[in-house]
Amino acid sequence: xxxxxxxxxxxxxxxxxxxxxxxxxxxxxxxxxxxxxxxxxxxxxxxxxxxxxxxxxxxxxxxxxxxxxxxxxxxxxxxxxxxxxxxxxxxxxxxxxxxxxxxxxxxxxxxxxxxxxxxxxxxxxxxxxxxxxxxxxxxxxxxxxxxxxxxxxxxxxxxxxxxxxxxxxxxxxxxxxxxxxxxxxxxxxxxxxxxxxxxxxxxxxxxxxxxxxxxxxxxxxxxxxxxxxxxxxxxxxxxxxxxxxxxxxxxxxxxxxxxxxxxxxxxxxxxxxxxxxxxxxxxxxxxxxxxxxxxxxxxxxxxxxxxxxxxxxxxxxxxxxxxxxxx
Ligand code: ES4
Ligand code: ZN
Numbered sequence: 549x550x551x552x553x554x555x556x557x558x559x560x561x562x563x564x565x566x567x568x569x570x571x572x573x574x575x576x577x578x579x580x581x582x583x584x585x586x587x588x589x590x591x592x593x594x595x596x597x598x599x600x601x602x603x604x605x606x607x608x609x610x611x612x613x614x615x616x617x618x619x620x621x622x623x624x625x626x627x628x629x630x631x632x633x634x635x636x637x638x639x640x641x642x643x644x645x646x647x648x649x650x651x652x653x654x655x656x657x658x659x660x661x662x663x664x665x666x667x668x669x670x671x672x673x674x675x676x677x678x679x680x681x682x683x684x685x686x687x688x689x690x691x692x693x694x695x696x697x698x699x700x701x702x703x704x705x706x707x708x709x710x711x712x713x714x715x716x717x718x719x720x721x722x723x724x725x726x727x728x729x730x731x732x733x734x735x736x737x738x739x740x741x742x743x744x745x746x747x748x749x750x751x752x753x754x755x756x757x758x759x760x761x762x763x764x765x766x767x768x769x770x771x772x773x774x775x776x777x778x779x780x781x782x783x784x785x786x787x788x789x790x791x792x793x794x795x796x797x798x799x800x801x802x803x804x805x806x807x808x809x810x811x812x813x814x815x816x817x818x819x820x821x822x823x824x825x826x827x828x829x830x831x832x833x834x835x836x837x838x839x840x841x842x843x844x845x846x847x848x849x850x851x852x853x854x855x856x857x858x859x860x861x862x863x864x865x866x867x868x869x870x871x872x873x874x875x
Contacts (some may be wrong), residue, residue, distance in 0.1 A: 554853050555838040559874070561642040561860035562635060562823055562834050564767050564790035566686075566716065567649055567666065568615045569826025570631040579617035588613065588665070594714040599829055604748050604799050605718055607829060615651050623837065624665025625672075632673035632681070641874075642680045642864055646714055647672075650688045650699055659699075663706040682711040682865055684742065687730065689715050689722040696730045711865050712740025713738040715757075715833075719749040724757040740764055740865050742790075745802065748813035751778050758787070765790060765863055770801065772818075773809045783817040788863030792825035793841040794832055805844035814852055821860045 550858065569581075573592040580587050591593040595614075596813045603605040605859045618624060635643055645666070652662050666683055673679040683705055687696040690842055703710070713734045715727060719729070724731075730739055745757040747768035754772055758781075769789035781788070793808050795801075804806050813820040822841065827833045838856075842848045861874040 551842060551850060551853070555833045555842060557639055557755075558853060558857045559639050559641045560834065560857050561644070561821075561862060561874075562640045563644050563765070563788070563821055563862045563863055564646070564792055564825055565631070565635075565643060566611075566646045566648065566821035566826050567628055567631060568618070568651065569611060569830075570634075571614050571617075571627055571827050572630070572828045575627065575630060576614050576617055579619075579623050583617060583619045583623070585617045585619070587617070593685045593750075595778030601799055602828075604720075607799055607826070608717060611826065611829060612651055615648070616655065618652060619661075621659060621661050621665040621668075624662055625669045625701070628666050629672060630671060631827075632677055632679055634833050636673075636677040636679050638833050640679060640834060642866060643673075643683045644684055644711070644865060646684050646686045646716065648686050648688060648716065649703065650691060650695065653699065653702065659706065661700040663703070663709050663856075667709050669761060680866070683709060684712045684714050686714040686716045686741070687727060688717040689726065689744075690718040693727050693730050696727060697730055698720075699734070700730060700734065707737070710739070710744060712764075714741075715743035715745075715761070716767070719744060719753065723749070723753050725760045727762050735762060742767055743770055747796075748799075751775040753784075754778060755759055764788075764865075768792065768796075770796060770809055771815070773812055779813075779816050779818065784818050788819040788821060788859065789813065790823050790863070791820050792823050792830075792837065794830040794837050795825035798830040805840055808841060808845065810841060811845055811847050813854075814848075814855060819859045819863055820856065822856050823861055 575593045670681045742759040742765040744767040746754040766789040767790045824834045
């Protein structure tokens with residue numbers, strides 16, 4: 549009712565969205581047809597029926613299969629433009645989009661095709677929707693640091709088009725320290741740095757993301773609650789956590805939304821934000837995340853809504869002057 553209207557209408561920034569995770573089944577099939585790509589699913593319904601995940605890896609297998617229909621610049625544009633239209637409807641005024649170039653370059657798609665398709669959608673979002681945006685290039689952590697270095701090298705001609713780098717894909721067994729040297733190089737280049745940590749991985753991965761990668765935000769980070777000392781450290785640093793509640797439930801990090809630790813994170817004074825992660829796969833976009841989280845956790849109220857919106861702007865990588873206009 550009133551709280552739901554506030555959640556949906558308040559201006560917000562989205563800081564954790566994998567643009568390949570915004571590919572809806574209908575667009576996957578349309579692009580498969582347009583590009584002559586064969587899919588191991590008969591139709592949209594059969595694909596959607598496969599969205600029953602037991603953990604992160606069971607999701608990633610399907611997510612990479614879905615991304616295989618992206619071949620041309622127009623495909624990347626269409627995907628991101630569809631996301632921006634949905635984001636604008638949810639009163640997102642600024643979005644920082646993760647993209648996974650290795651998912652595409654490994655299939656023979658050129659880095660420039662990926663980046664230019666996304667950039668033209670970002671420019672169109674500013675022009676036609678008034679939504680500002682930035683791109684964050686993610687390295688796939690199940691691949692080698694050498695492969696990450698090669699990806700960075702291939703992306704350098706497009707340096708002005710991305711604001712930072714991140715680290716995603718299979719977390720367990722691939723700790724942040726595996727990417728110490730490539731992140732050091734990215735920091736030298738003046739790139740912002742973030743990493744997924746403490747989604748499925750232990751609190752120690754959050755600590756090494758801070759200590760070794762020197763990240764400016766933690767993506768997910770929810771497993772920090774297992775270490776009170778780490779929670780205190782994150783609060784003292786005002787280190788943002790980009791939390792994705794529907795993702796955590798779909799990937800079985802929590803059995804139900806009622807068990808989500810967002811209230812504990814906010815009570816501890818952490819700079820938590822709410823985000824959609826892979827909205828086409830996890831049951832909804834950013835407003836759906838807000839609405840379902842607040843509905844399942846009645847201790848969350850209006851003050852928490854304002855705090856989460858304010859946190860999203862404070863944690864963004866926009867210039868300080870722009871932030872001051874927003875918060
Ligand atoms: C992801 Cl939910 C999640 N975790 C890690 N890597 C990812 N890539 C896309 N979605
Ligand atoms: Zn993510």
